[in-house]
Amino acid sequence: MLEDKIESLWKTGKISQTIYENLKTWLSLGRDRKEIEYLLEHDLEELKDSFSQVIPFGTGGRRGKMGIGPNRINIYTMMESAQGVADYAHSLGIANFSVVIAYDTRNGSESFAEKVASVFLGNGAKVYLFSSFRSTPELSFAVRYLKATVGIMISASHNPPADNGIKVYWSDGAQVVSPHDVGIIEKVKEHNPIREMDLKEGLEKGLLEYVGFEVDSKYLELLQSISIYPQREFPIVFSPLHGVGNTNGFEGLSRKGFSPLYRVEKQCLPRGDFPYVKQNSPNPENPSAMEEALQLGSLKKAKLALVTDPDADRLGVGVFHQGEWRLLTGNQIGIIILYHLIQSMKAKNSLPKNGVVMKTLPTSSLISKIAKKAGLHVVDNLLVGFKYIGYFIENLPPSQTFLFGTEESHGYLLSPEVRDKDGAMAALAMAEIGAYLDRQGKTILDSLEEIYQTFGYHYNEVRSITMPGLAGRERIQEIMSYLREKRPSRIGNMQVKRILDYQEGKEFLEGIEKEFSHPFQGNLLYFELLFPQKPWEGFFVLRPSGTEPKIKLYLEISSPPQKRPIKEQEEEAKQLASQEMSQILKDIGLEKE
Structure with a gap:
């Protein structure tokens, strides 16, 4: 019997107490018996890792490989996450509990989103479910716009194709931090019964509402309202790397009037296996993810290449400089945006004296030096994860104004109306800066060198x-x-x-x-x-x-x-x-x- 084999492995020290307990619990719930038997015979290490822990909340929510067990992303861990969030919200006595749910183009994301929605409906929540894939920053915006209690984003961001995940946002639009993340995980570990309601029944009862156009319009209005420079004539290539970036990055650039504007069309296909991205790795931090955009840029004689990751919260940038393409690091993009944001606001006499710039600990100290020289307040001791920037935005005193937040892993934010990094905001900023410098006969790399000459x-x-x-x-x-x-x-x-x-x-x-x-x-x-x-x-x-x-x-x-x-x-x-x-x-x- 399977249970006897597992007990024998535990007694002989081949699996730990934690793995043994997690396997017993999983089997007692009637889950994945055949798959466990297969791994037991053919891949014990995979089985051990799959049951070694309950997948934790990291810097980007619960994220990892899809597969069986509590340390994998699957229908059960997704539903348990949703039930844990619902139980936690109920434990706080929150009235009129409501949830916004979005998802990206990854394999399984849409079905995961629907299952998560069914759990929240089963717990009596009002559910706003996006009618098709959307970006992480728009989900953050939607939580605030719809005055929801919780936001859920089904995505593994820039991870490999085998991964997926769930990001949980609180009512401020930022990803959950302590004590909420700890409280949710504790509820997940209780293995309380999962309550569900069919989506059709949710619609009939008025608990489920599909959203899209109205939220899109308001979010895109916000993107249009953020402007550093007015120049628009500038050749740009854009790619969403098979993700959702067309909904915010390309749409934002189009509405701003940038011209000529080109897309890597084959990477516009919404595909979770990322077939036309080299090594199937849709991470703008990796030069290989930029290759198709740079090739099209050379063909079209573009001067800027902008690439967003699958959930469009990160941005990669290529600059045509002195006859060749040069890729910017995440730090360099943040440095350029902040410097020109400050210069532009100074020229308009609109730089707030109480402005605040935020960065995470591993992010370049040059961010702090630029901000301090401009007389801005700096919060630069933040742990890794944009959720901490979101937390500090929410807890700023009324006398201070958020101006800019960044982390070295290609994350940027220019408005407190969104509480997570926003690849579209960054794309628009870099496009405006590139066009402005081009008018002066310079490139972004020329500007970066001038910044180094000033600050070191x-x-x-x-x-x-x-x-x-x-x-x-x-x-x-x-x-x-x-x-x-x-x-x-x-x-x-x-x-x-x-x-x-x-x-x-x-x-x-x-x-x-x-x-x-x-x-x-x-x-x-x-x-x-x-x-x-x-x-x-x-x-x-x-x-x-x-x-x-x-x-x-x-x-x-x-x-x-x-x-x-x-x-x-x-x-x-x-x-x-x-x-x-x-x-x-x-x-x-x-x-x-």
């Missing part, structure tokens, strides 16, 4: 090491624990001036330990660095990814303004970063990964 050169390198499965998670935890306990005085060849441990809430400054307060805990270590090579300085950040089985390393090398050519500084910084990152990987045992 900043180079940021990011490494993502994939460590899949249960063994990978355990190895990542070992690395984090090792550095947390060792508290090294050097990282690579660099002296550590200060360490901030955001999980333990401890600061180590030149060997002296003290506690520091922060609204949120997170498994992140921040090292402030001093380089032996003057005038370079910087920081190093280490954290497990909250959306994929990876450990992420961030290194910044920066200097005050120098008289040397920027190209010379860039080459020196890149060489230094490469050497130091290699040494860091060796020091923590990842040089072969």
Whole structure:
């Protein structure tokens, strides 16, 4: 009997107590018996990983591979998520509970959305379900516009095709943070009975309402209202990478009147397997995802290529500069947008004295320097995840005005009416900036060099090491624990001036330990660095990814303004970063990964 085989594995130490308990619970609910039997015989490691934990809320909600078990995205974990949200809302005594649900073009997203809707209907909620795929930022906007209690986005953002996920938003339009995320997971773990109502019955009872045109119109009006420069004649190529970006990115560019405007037509097909994206990886952070857009750009003699990820909350940018295409990093895009936003508002005498700029910890410190020089307030100690920017927007004092938020992983926001990163807003901003500079005979890269000359050169390198499965998670935890306990005085060849441990809430400054307060805990270590090579300085950040089985390393090398050519500084910084990152990987045992 299957249950006996599982018990034997547990008793002989081949599976852990947690895996054993999760398997027993799953089988007791009548789920996936044949699939479990198959994995037991043919792929024990996959079975162990699938049942090793209840898939947690990370930086982007609950996200992961589709498959069986509580550590996979499937119809059960989706419905349990919805039931957990409903139970949590009921526990707070919320009256007139309502939910907005959107979904992207990934495999299974629409059917997942309908199942989630049926659960909320079964729990007596008013449900607003988008009639077809939409972007994550529009979902965030819709929560606020429709005055809903909760928002649900079915998406795995830029993850591989085998993944899907669910993002949960609260009434402020931002993704849930503590205590809501913890409260929801606790309700999920209770395995309360899942209550459902057929969508047809929900329509007949007036509990289900399909939405689209009205919300679209209001959201697109918001996009049109955000403007940095008025120039529009500028050749641009756009691609949604088989995702939803046509609904906000391309539509926004079209309505703004940018011309000529081209699309990568074969990547406009709404396909969850991303067939015309190289390596089927729809992540604008990866140069391979930009290839088709750059090829079309060369054919059409375009000067800017803009690419959004499948749920259109991130933006990749290519700039035609000195006869070739150059890709901007996520940091560089944020730097350009913020600098020109400030310059434009200064010229219009509209820069708020109480304006606030926000960034996450691994994001370039140049963001803070630009904002501070303009007299703006800066919140730059945020954990990774745009939900923290959303939280701080909601909790700004009335005397302050949100101006701009960014994270290095290609996320940007220019309006508090949306509380998540918005690829369309960023696309419109970059298009306007590119057109404005083109009128002056410059490119975005020319402008970036001028910024470096004013503020000093900043180079940021990011490494993502994939460590899949249960063994990978355990190895990542070992690395984090090792550095947390060792508290090294050097990282690579660099002296550590200060360490901030955001999980333990401890600061180590030149060997002296003290506690520091922060609204949120997170498994992140921040090292402030001093380089032996003057005038370079910087920081190093280490954290497990909250959306994929990876450990992420961030290194910044920066200097005050120098008289040397920027190209010379860039080459020196890149060489230094490469050497130091290699040494860091060796020091923590990842040089072969």
